[in-house]
Amino acid sequence: MNEVKKNLKPNNDKLYWDIWTDACELATEKAIEHQPKMIKWVDGEGNTYEHDLCGFARVVLSDGRSSFAKWAKKNVGFDGGYYGVQKSVDAFGQSYERKEVFAQVVASELKKSGINAWHQSNLD
DSSP states (O other): OTTHHHHOOTTOHHHHHHHHHHHHHHHHHHHHHOOOOEEEEEOTTSOEEEEEOBEEEEEEESOTTSHHHHHHHHHTOOEEETTEEEEEOOOSTTBHHHHHHHHHHHHHHHHHTTOOEEEEEEEO
């Protein structure tokens, strides 16, 4: 995929779709493999609960004017953000760690294809 940057042209829907789906497939595998740290707590009645951290993650494309960003807004649901265009991770329920792993891998794979991307996450 290192050669992809040379081939990026406006309206190259098939190439962009392949880049996006390949990144998401790998990210899904990595996120599912990831075992989040579990937090245990006991309520006032002695019931024990276990849950991982809750939070949000997103993939950000720094240059919202690029042809890939324009394609992503039209076809994948990216929208305007403070630092460019962004897409929130909707999968994995409230699991902060899995969402973060997914966003990290997608951004990394997009970078390998010559697309200026990064991820951002925050706890709920």
